[in-house]
Amino acid sequence: MPRNRRPQNREEKRDEIVAAATELFTGTGYDETPMTAIAAAAGVATNTIYWYFKDKDALLVAVLDRVLAEALADAGTRTDEPWSDQLLWAVERLERYSRLVTVVHARTAISPVIDAWHADFHRLAEDMLAGGFRSAGVPEESLRASIQIGVFVIEGLLLHPGSAESRREVIDLLAHPGGDRRHPPGDRTRTRSGG
Amino acid sequence: MPRNRRPQNREEKRDEIVAAATELFTGTGYDETPMTAIAAAAGVATNTIYWYFKDKDALLVAVLDRVLAEALADAGTRTDEPWSDQLLWAVERLERYSRLVTVVHARTAISPVIDAWHADFHRLAEDMLAGGFRSAGVPEESLRASIQIGVFVIEGLLLHPGSAESRREVIDLLAHPGGDRRHPPGDRTRTRSGG
């Protein structure tokens, strides 16, 4: 039982570490950032990190949670936009975390905590895509496959950052499979941007 | 200039190292396999590897080349099968190299040799997909996006091994966008060209 409490202080220091790790993991890379660098950026001793986090993977999970929570909070303000625009926005919003995407896949095979986070994230992404595809009129029988393709395409776009035009093309085609631009009501056909 | 030559011996030892590395990289993982383990499996001293390969990344490239060459040789005997079957076969053929796929993406950002191999491989995959999509009647205007989606879906399937049924579903939908395959209901779109 905590006899004394300095909750604010504790949370602050933890957040500082996570913030420093977020910047270094996304900018420099996970394997490429030693714990000493995170500690230096956060202004603590290296081993202090090990009081707050079991190991480097646990710190990575904290970083992922932070980044995902931020992105979801931002996404909450966009639910009124059309389906494919939301997708495009999400991809561009998350593109800077490309290195996190790769490291999650790399460590899923060897780290149970990362694997659990990865599975949770896929469930979340699949749920969100299911809603979008349903509203876009994708028939129920091909819904599962469409969702999988959607997840893979989004991951691919994050893994291989490309031009804005090519992103737009890919997401248009993904959101309106078959190249047919007639859709059920509620999802108006957009004018094609770019040429 | 080589005064004496033992080409067979040299090639053999090199191949032994690459074979051992292939098995360990695909089975155990790249980061999880120390050079000492590769050396032990190949029956040489650890540092002997550094005579044949500049560093661990160069060895990885040799492994990738070997695996790709084998796969392409196998694929050469399948060119008469239908388009989606070829795709499915390729995915199942390459699925065991899932860990190689992840490590290539992880190291692309920091290793120039891996990055170059990765870029070459994408070009190859895109060329092969282009032929398939063209023959499947995908219109020229959405060809680029279709190819990108194809690459991403294949990578996704390799990265996230799933059931045979789900693989089949995804590839069917990928190879016949719009759902105009043999699905009876909900068929609101037709292919554009009959050829």
Add this chain to the structure above:
DNA sequence: CCCTATCTTGACTGCCGTCCAAGACGGACC
């Protein structure tokens, strides 16, 4: 004033990729 829980740290271990300089092998040349 001391006890105890919370928090921080320096010193250390073991493993890793990689480097270096010395050694072993076997044709080439006199």
Add this chain to the structure above:
DNA sequence: GGTCCGTCTTGGACGGCAGTCAAGATAGGG
């Protein structure tokens, strides 16, 4: 046959890494 020199192999060492341990700091409660 002895010497030389490329080709190939290796033991030993170095620096950097994640993670451990036990000692120290801090501050409220009795």
